[in-house]
Amino acid sequence: xxxxxxxxxxxxxxxxxxxxxxxxxxxxxxxxxxxxxxxxxxxxxxxxxxxxxxxxxxxxxxxxxxxxxxxxxxxxxxxxxxxxxxxxxxxxxxxxxxxxxxxxxxxxxxxxxxxxxxxxxxxxxxxxxxxxxxxxxxxxxxxxxxxxxxxxxxxxxxxxxxxxxxxxxxxxxxxxxxxxxxxxxxxxxxxxxxxxxxxxxxxxxxxxxxxxxxxxxxxxxxxxxxxxxxxxxxxxxxxxxxxxxxxxxxxxxxxxxxxxxxxxxxxxxxxxxxxxxxxxxxxxxxxxxxxxxxxxxxxxxxxxxxxxxxxxxxxxxx
Amino acid sequence: xxxxxxxxxxxxxxxxxxxxxxxxxxxxxxxxxxxxxxxxxxxxxxxxxxxxxxxxxxxxxxxxxxxxxxxxxxxxxxxxxxxxxxxxxxxxxxxxxxxxxxxxxxxxxxxxxxxxxxxxxxxxxxxxxxxxxxxxxxxxxxxxxxxxxxxxxxxxxxxxxxxxxxxxxxxxxxxxxxxxxxxxxxxxxxxxxxxxxxxxxxxxxxxxxxxxxxxxxxxxxxxxxxxxxxxxxxxxxxxxxxxxxxxxxxxx
Numbered sequence: 001x002x003x004x005x006x007x008x009x010x011x012x013x014x015x016x017x018x019x020x021x022x023x024x025x026x027x028x029x030x031x032x033x034x035x036x037x038x039x040x041x042x043x044x045x046x047x048x049x050x051x052x053x054x055x056x057x058x059x060x061x062x063x064x065x066x067x068x069x070x071x072x073x074x075x076x077x078x079x080x081x082x083x084x085x086x087x088x089x090x091x092x093x094x095x096x097x098x099x100x101x102x103x104x105x106x107x108x109x110x111x112x113x114x115x116x117x118x119x120x121x122x123x124x125x126x127x128x129x130x131x132x133x134x135x136x137x138x139x140x141x142x143x144x145x146x147x148x149x150x151x152x153x154x155x156x157x158x159x160x161x162x163x164x165x166x167x168x169x170x171x172x173x174x175x176x177x178x179x180x181x182x183x184x185x186x187x188x189x190x191x192x193x194x195x196x197x198x199x200x201x202x203x204x205x206x207x208x209x210x211x212x213x214x215x216x217x218x219x220x221x222x223x224x225x226x227x228x229x230x231x232x233x234x235x236x237x238x239x240x241x242x243x244x245x246x247x248x249x250x251x252x253x254x255x256x257x258x259x260x261x262x263x264x265x266x267x268x269x270x271x272x273x274x275x276x277x278x279x280x281x282x283x284x285x286x287x288x289x290x291x292x293x294x295x296x297x298x299x300x301x302x303x304x305x306x307x308x309x310x311x312x313x314x315x316x317x318x
Numbered sequence: 319x320x321x322x323x324x325x326x327x328x329x330x331x332x333x334x335x336x337x338x339x340x341x342x343x344x345x346x347x348x349x350x351x352x353x354x355x356x357x358x359x360x361x362x363x364x365x366x367x368x369x370x371x372x373x374x375x376x377x378x379x380x381x382x383x384x385x386x387x388x389x390x391x392x393x394x395x396x397x398x399x400x401x402x403x404x405x406x407x408x409x410x411x412x413x414x415x416x417x418x419x420x421x422x423x424x425x426x427x428x429x430x431x432x433x434x435x436x437x438x439x440x441x442x443x444x445x446x447x448x449x450x451x452x453x454x455x456x457x458x459x460x461x462x463x464x465x466x467x468x469x470x471x472x473x474x475x476x477x478x479x480x481x482x483x484x485x486x487x488x489x490x491x492x493x494x495x496x497x498x499x500x501x502x503x504x505x506x507x508x509x510x511x512x513x514x515x516x517x518x519x520x521x522x523x524x525x526x527x528x529x530x531x532x533x534x535x536x537x538x539x540x541x542x543x544x545x546x547x548x549x550x551x552x553x554x555x556x557x558x559x560x561x562x563x564x565x566x567x568x569x570x
Contacts, residue, residue: 099447179456179486235497299552
């Protein structure tokens with residue numbers, strides 16, 4: 001049995017769905033240890049046990065930026081126990097900790113994997129060129145191997161299991177590499193959480209101006225949907241960063257994804273192309289978004305969206 | 319403040335990317351452009367350096383080619399550039415890249431290193447963090463706003479729910495998201511001056527490094543094609559098709 005360590009972060013007192021996806025996959029690969037970042041609680045640890053974790057290393061950096069001290073602490077544990085494989089998600093803290101850890105120990109990192117196997121050596125699969133091609137990669141030489149997996153690559157399914165043994169790990173003083181988190185800002189949102197919504201209505205540069213995002217919000221409201229956005233309009237300041245779908249940003253896999261004025265840059269496609277049903281509205285018939293759409297409307301979002309919103313509102317009212 | 323900006327030359331994303339059939343490595347033409355992501359890093363670096371009468375040094379790795387991408391960044395206002403171009407770095411993984419960049423940054427000296435969160439052509443997304451670890455400094459990542467001065471730096475760090483405010487003493491590494499600042503366009507004067515600015519080209523042996531690239535792409539195959547959908551031209555009634563489909567998949 002391979003010794004597999006999985007990084008799992010806490011949000012709202014529970015392990016994140018990304019962490020649970022990785023644990024579900026890791027059970028197939030070997031004996032699973034969780035590297036748990038957060039306050040920690042019996043309930044959270046019990047959830048980890050339910051996902052097949054036998055042992056937990058728990059890290060709580062408080063108001064210190066996690067990456068420096070947590071990477072240093074994990075590095076010490078890796079040196080001591082030599083696991084075969086370390087799996088992280090392609091998340092913010094995941095990337096920071098995995099990057100620092102790998103540099104500290106001189107390990108090669110395989111990023112953006114959508115699948116991972118270990119049979120002595122590690123093999124990963126990666127979607128490249130907006131998901132049109134699949135690359136298979138490996139690392140030569142001995143492990144431990146470090147792999148970063150994209151969110152929503154695997155389903156999260158509990159296996160049933162007893163509470164794991166938990167070791168609280170003391171974090172080292174990293175001196176000059178220290179940083180402090182002095183505040184936290186949560187962006188307000190209406191409707192469901194983007195990552196977990198059954199329906200997502202998203203807007204892009206084709207909306208023309210920030211005010212037109214209201215059309216996206218209006219359609220989303222009638223469908224009980226979350227709103228999403230491309231990097232272009234997030235960078236332009238039209239909508240908050242938390243709405244960004246794509247390579248940097250969130251990966252979504254809803255039942256229905258409605259892309260409004262989105263051309264379908266590679267950066268965006270990787271974040272949404274696995275949605276069950278994709279509807280795209282765009283003026284340009286050549287837009288790459290149409291290559292992944294189940295229904296593509298070649299037309300002006302400013303004309304189509306108001307009519308769609310009215311029709312949906314009429315149904316909801318009637 | 320002595321600012322180092324990591325910048326990468328990449329094949330123009332507007333042209334289709336190609337892989338070499340044997341190695342599966344990206345084909346890199348002589349003329350590569352500055353990664354758009356790095357324009358934000360360069361602008362941020364220029365603003366912070368100008369506020370403190372400091373300097374901006376570009377550090378880059380990869381085939382130098384005709385240096386168009388580097389000249390773009392110099393034309394924006396960076397003072398000088400160091401590029402490491404060596405055939406033994408072909409197919410470099412994130413760790414090798416970070417080791418090379420960190421070595422150059424150490425030689426140049428720095429108060430603040432700025433990098434994009436990830437490159438547009440490779441997007442491993444871990445190089446800035448690795449550089450920070452190798453330099454023994456904090457990595458303040460995914461910055462959507464940056465202020466620096468008086469020996470410290472503060473950023474807004476993008477999170478899943480919004481942002482955190484993170485601060486650290488200098489020296490430090492900051493990775494910025496596109497949108498952190500509005501990049502300037504090079505002026506004619508800037509473009510002319512860029513031609514005279516110092517650009518140093520180094521090999522790995524100049525840095526005393528021996529690349530050990532352990533990562534390999536073993537195969538590339540086409541992804542299973544998604545079944546082609548239906549494309550309709552809006553005649554004023556196309557919204558009805560959307561309503562129909564939403565009914566069919568039982569969303570309404």
